[in-house]
Amino acid sequence: xxxxxxxxxxxxxxxxxxxxxxxxxxxxxxxxxxxxxxxxxxxxxxxxxxxxxxxxxxxxxxxxxxxxxxxxxxxxxxxxxxxxxxxxxxxxxxxxxxxxxxxxxxxxxxxxxxxxxxxxxxxxxxxxxxxxxxxxxxxxxxxxxxxxxxxxxxxxxxxxxxxxxxxxxxxxxxxxxxxxxxxxxxxxxxxxxxxxxxxxxxxxxxxxxxxxxxxxxxxxxxxxxxxxxxxxxxxxxxxxxxxxxxxxxxxxxxxxxxxxxxxxxxxxxxxxxxxxxxxxxxxxxxxxxxxxxxxxxxxxxxxxxxxxxxxxxxxxxxxxxxxxxxxxxxxxxxxxxxxxxxxxxxxxxxxxxxxxxxxxxxxxxxxxxxxxxxxxxxxxxxxxxxxxxxxxxxxxxxxxxxxxxxxxxxxxxxxxxxxxxxxxxxxxxxxxxxxxxxxxxxxxxxxxxxxxxxxxxxxxxxxxxxxxxxxxxxxxxxxxxxxxxxxxxxxxxxxxxxxxxxxxxxxxxxxxxxxxxxxxxxxxxxxxxxxxxxxxxxxxxxxxxxxxxxxxxxxxxxxxxxxxxxxxxxxxxxxxxxxxxxx
Numbered sequence: 119x120x121x122x123x124x125x126x127x128x129x130x131x132x133x134x135x136x137x138x139x140x141x142x143x144x145x146x147x148x149x150x151x152x153x154x155x156x157x158x159x160x161x162x163x164x165x166x167x168x169x170x171x172x173x174x175x176x177x178x179x180x181x182x183x184x185x186x187x188x189x190x191x192x193x194x195x196x197x198x199x200x201x202x203x204x205x206x207x208x209x210x211x212x213x214x215x216x217x218x219x220x221x222x223x224x225x226x227x228x229x230x231x232x233x234x235x236x237x238x239x240x241x242x243x244x245x246x247x248x249x250x251x252x253x254x255x256x257x258x259x260x261x262x263x264x265x266x267x268x269x270x271x272x273x274x275x276x277x278x279x280x281x282x283x284x285x286x287x288x289x290x291x292x293x294x295x296x297x298x299x300x301x302x303x304x305x306x307x308x309x310x311x312x313x314x315x316x317x318x319x320x321x322x323x324x325x326x327x328x329x330x331x332x333x334x335x336x337x338x339x340x341x342x343x344x345x346x347x348x349x350x351x352x353x354x355x356x357x358x359x360x361x362x363x364x365x366x367x368x369x370x371x372x373x374x375x376x377x378x379x380x381x382x383x384x385x386x387x388x389x390x391x392x393x394x395x396x397x398x399x400x401x402x403x404x405x406x407x408x409x410x411x412x413x414x415x416x417x418x419x420x421x422x423x424x425x426x427x428x429x430x431x432x433x434x435x436x437x438x439x440x441x442x443x444x445x446x447x448x449x450x451x452x453x454x455x456x457x458x459x460x461x462x463x464x465x466x467x468x469x470x471x472x473x474x475x476x477x478x479x480x481x482x483x484x485x486x487x488x489x490x491x492x493x494x495x496x497x498x499x500x501x502x503x504x505x506x507x508x509x510x511x512x513x514x515x516x517x518x519x520x521x522x523x524x525x526x527x528x529x530x531x532x533x534x535x536x537x538x539x540x541x542x543x544x545x546x547x548x549x550x551x552x553x554x555x556x557x558x559x560x561x562x563x564x565x566x567x568x569x570x571x572x573x574x575x576x577x578x579x580x581x582x583x584x585x586x587x588x589x590x591x592x593x594x595x596x597x598x599x600x601x602x603x604x605x606x607x608x609x610x611x612x613x614x615x616x617x618x619x620x621x622x623x624x625x626x627x628x629x630x631x632x633x634x635x636x637x638x639x640x641x642x643x644x645x646x647x648x649x650x651x652x653x654x655x656x657x658x659x660x661x662x663x664x665x666x667x668x669x670x671x672x673x674x675x676x677x678x679x680x681x682x683x684x685x686x687x688x689x690x691x692x693x694x695x696x697x698x699x700x701x
Contacts, residue, residue: 168204168212168230171195172631176283178584180290187636189237190629196287197225200345204230209414219417223314223366226413226422232373233303240291240301242641247508248299252308255508259368260361263353269296271352272312284311284346305508306372312353313365316345370413370422371500372508378495380435380488380515381405388520389468391446393475397468400519402437402449404488406430406460408499429499430460433490437464442484446521449486462488468521477524478698480560483570483597483620487516518621526561528602529670530571531694532615532661536648541683551577553647555598555617565604570620573598575645583632590632594645596623604665613665616655619644649691663693670696 173179173195182192197204203215203224217224239245253265261268272294276285288294288311292304384400391397408430413422433456437449447468454462466486489512532555539548552574559569573596580589597620606612619638623645628634634646637653644653651659663673675691 165231168227169194169629170213171198173584175584176286179283180286181584183237183287183290184240185635186238186241186638187628187633188631189234191631191633193230193234193237197230199283203416205416207413209416209419211416214416220415220422223310223316223369224416226370228413229370229373232375233306236301236303236306236373238636239641240303241638243299245302245511245641246299247302247305249294249296252305252508256309256313256361256368259363260359262358263356265296267356268312268353269294271356272308272349275349275352279348282348284348302372302508306369308349309365309369309372309508311346312349313361314346314369315350316347367500368508371496375492375496375508375513378513379407380490380513381407382486382488382515382517384466384486384517384519387518388481388522389447389466391468391471391521391523393471395470397447397471399465399467401463401465402486402488402517402519403461403463404435404437404456404515406433406435406456406490406495406513408460408495428458428460429495430456431458431498432456433460433494433498435462436489438487438489439466440485440487442482442521443486443519446482446484446523466519471523473524475524478527478558480523480525480527480558480569482521482523482560483518484521485516485518485621487514489514516621527698528559528561528567529557529694529696529698530559530569530600530602530615531556531692532571533692534647534649534690535692536577536677536689537687538648538689539685539687541685545582547579547581549577549579549648551575551592551648553577553649553652555600557600559600559602567602569600571598571600573645573647575623575647577634577646577648579628579632579634581632588630588632590628590630590634592626592628592634592646594623594625594627596645597621598644608662611662611664614660614662616660617644617647617652618655661691661693663691663695666695668697670694 169190171194172191173182176199179192179195179199182188182195185192194204197215198213201216203217204212205214205224205226206212207226207228212227215224216222249269250265253261253268256268263271276282276289276294279285280289284307288304288307291307292298292300294308382402382404384402386400389397389400414420415422434453435456436453437451439449443449443466447466449464449466451464454464456462464486492511492513495513534553536552537550539546553576554574555571556573557569557571559567559571562568575592575594575596578589578591580587582588599618599620601616601618603614603616604612605614608614619642622643627636627643627646636646637644639653639656647653649661651661653659663675666673672692672694675693677686677689677691679686
């Protein structure tokens, strides 16, 4: 269906619930938050087990590195191709490589998850790093060559062997030039190839159990085929003094920092704008999690990466309200520092309600975000402030809060059932499934209705990927912020719904060698919805319908056949819109 330009850019999530409060009555105020009511900050449910590597050629891996939806498969297949072993943080083996001792480089699960997160950010240029910043971080840890010398060493080494696996992987992510910028995963690959000895490096690799400072220079040794280190001899040929930090520690910490997190919880988790005055407050608590694991050597049973004691105390935390929370209340304080347990708090106070209890009871799910500068966190953990340049600028975490008030509402149920086959010269692909959006929108004037809809995306795909048959499926849920706008000038209707990701999708979003494409807005991913209009609001996408007369009704909008080898069966949008309350 055709689309129209959006009329607003949302930063929040809102929904409504039916039910009214008679004029002249008041509701019982929400309970006042107290320290005893503060939410549990225990770790959340463990993530899914890491996949097994399925990409078996350098070409497949290099292609997958370009695609954020294949980040997990690309990373795990790449380290498998390079012979880098993978271990749980407690040292138990997941998939051992060719390493035989702590003198050989291997990887822990938390490191792998951090690098996967880096790969998933490659389409977010605001999180990239410049080559000069990469050089500056190394210089801050003892590298004494210039940025020009470092870039030339990489370029010359890679010109000699452009088909080497490690060269293919690096050029799949990073353009090596002194003025270039690239995803931070590219910086990690350059660090690996230029400074960390490959396995079996003449038995002279730098020990992983050495302390952070005072690391000796490794002696020259042969580079086993199929590994990394193509640029290392060129860089060593600069005849510079050794760095004062083990490069393997830098690589580990760089990946761990990308896996750090902040947990944000509200208590109570729902508030209501006040009738006759401000509403009862909610207390937000932010807890910094900066210890990704014990990192126990699988060979010696000792700790690999030393961490400072109590590293999360005294960190500066800044609070950020999204549009919903900002419209319906305020916080005090806006910033603070963490205490001895790595936590801090702020208080959110709802505004006085304008409708004073009249109309439907509307729920708005807002988000509070807490941020800590990466450089402060790294310095607190490892006394390495220069490493902050190699990690994202901030570590952040968000938590929801439901805000309620009274107004007019629209009940919405949008269902897209699809069954599509595409015929190409390399074979057919088939996808089928159902996308569904359910909830209520609040009338905010100007012909606009806003709110959060509960969305489901269920589907299957089959076809070919990387030269062989492949299939995948997904069953995901997501809270989607929606703006509905009346526009009588549109050709195929007079009302457009536009969809924006509110919180990250949950459930399965497709895995393996052929997961669905990931669409994002402002760094937040959509669930794998079928209609491209759902995932392109900034480009004028959306769902155009004809607004029914009150009290509402249901209309089906079939999707026409596109021709050109595309077969569409039983594919349509079923749109139900009801108005339970008077204007």
